[in-house]
Amino acid sequence: VMKKQTEKLLKQPKEIFVTPFGIDTNKFTPKKEFSDKVRIIGTVKTLAPKYGISTLIKSFALLLDKVSPNEDLKLVIAGDGPQRKELEQLANDLGIGNRCEFLGRIPHDKVPEVLHSFDIYVALSESESESFGVAILEASACGLPVVVSDAGGLPEVVEDGVTGIVVPRNDPEEAMVALNDLLCSKSLRKNMGLSGIERVNYKYSWEASYSKMLSAYINIKKC
Numbered sequence: 001v002m003k004k005q006t007e008k009l010l011k012q013p014k015e016i017f018v019t020p021f022g023i024d025t026n027k028f029t030p031k032k033e034f035s036d037k038v039r040i041i042g043t044v045k046t047l048a049p050k051y052g053i054s055t056l057i058k059s060f061a062l063l064l065d066k067v068s069p070n071e072d073l074k075l076v077i078a079g080d081g082p083q084r085k086e087l088e089q090l091a092n093d094l095g096i097g098n099r100c101e102f103l104g105r106i107p108h109d110k111v112p113e114v115l116h117s118f119d120i121y122v123a124l125s126e127s128e129s130e131s132f133g134v135a136i137l138e139a140s141a142c143g144l145p146v147v148v149s150d151a152g153g154l155p156e157v158v159e160d161g162v163t164g165i166v167v168p169r170n171d172p173e174e175a176m177v178a179l180n181d182l183l184c185s186k187s188l189r190k191n192m193g194l195s196g197i198e199r200v201n202y203k204y205s206w207e208a209s210y211s212k213m214l215s216a217y218i219n220i221k222k223c
Contacts, residue, residue, distance in 0.1 A: 021134050025205045027109075028141035030197050031116050034190045038183045040074050042118040044111055044135055045125075047081030052124035052149060052169065054083075054090055059124070059175035061094040066180060073099065073183075078114050080105040115142040119189070120182050125151045126169050133157040137204050140164070140196030145189045147178045157204070163196040 041060065045051045060075045067073065077087070077100065084102065091100040106114055115121065121139035123146065130152030137157050139146055146164035148154045158164040165178040182189050 021132060021137075021204070022207075023134070023137050023141050023200055023204045025141055025201060028112050028115070028138045028200075030141070030143040031193075034143070034186065034193060035119050036186060037072075038119040038189070039072055040076050040118050041120045041122060041179060042076040042078065042114070043122050044078040044106065044114060044139075045123065046079050047077070047083040047087055049083060050125060050127035050129070052126045052151075053077060053087050055124045055126070055149075055170060055172050055175060056122055057087060057090050057094065057096070057100065058172035059122075059179060060100070061096050062172055062176040063179050063183070064096060064099065066176065067183065075100045076103060076114075076118065077101070078103040078106045078111075111138065112142065115139055115144060118142075118144055120144060120179065121146045122148070122175070122179070123154060124149045124167070124169065124175055125154060128152045130154050136164075137200055140193075141200040141204075143193035143197050145182050145192035146196065147175060147182070149175075159195070159199060163192055163199050 043053070043056060045053065047053055057075065064073065075096070088097070088102060091097045103114070115138065118139070121136070121144040123133060123136050126149065128151060133148065133154045133156075136146055136148055136154065140163055146158060148158050148164060148166055149169040150166055151169045155166045158166055160166040165181070167174040167178050182192075
């Protein structure tokens with residue numbers, strides 16, 4: 001997505017090198033163990049309309065309607081922003097206020113700890129301005145299966161069906177189906193989590209990003 005946007009801005013596009021943001025895999029480390037049951041579905045995001053938090057809340061409400069009332073499920077939303085009161089009201093209006101926890105803004109050095117408490121990570125952004133899913137990669141580095149929308153560059157950091165599940169944006173029903181699939185299969189969650197760790201280490205670690213950037217500089221120097 002970033003490459004395509006750059007090509008649109010340049011009148012005479014030359015070769016464009018894309019070097020992804022690096023993930024600190026010494027900080028964003030895998031969870032110590034995979035839970036037998038899903039207890040916490042979560043996200044870490046600014047609470048603004050373009051990030052699709054309302055879609056997440058609606059999909060979670062649909063999920064609760066589908067599963068057994070005895071399921072000890074909770075939605076945890078880390079982050080703050082202009083939409084917070086509206087989102088809290090939405091959760092209450094849908095009758096799931098007691099199942100949704102709003103943590104407020106989390107310092108970045110505390111994000112790994114929050115991610116380690118999650119069983120599934122969700123990012124349902126609606127905007128094409130999403131150029132790169134750093135938060136998604138941080139979740140993958142922690143071994144979390146991810147459910148993401150097809151907005152902007154988000155699908156580029158997820159191998160659909162391998163490290164996570166990509167769903168249409170603005171579609172609570174499809175997001176619910178993906179969440180339910182993960183909820184019902186520990187092996188699927190574990191395999192996606194392990195594949196996510198491997199993919200981040202191979203393509204998006206600081207070392208991998210440094211190598212790509214160095215290669216780009218060498219190629220530019222040759223031009």
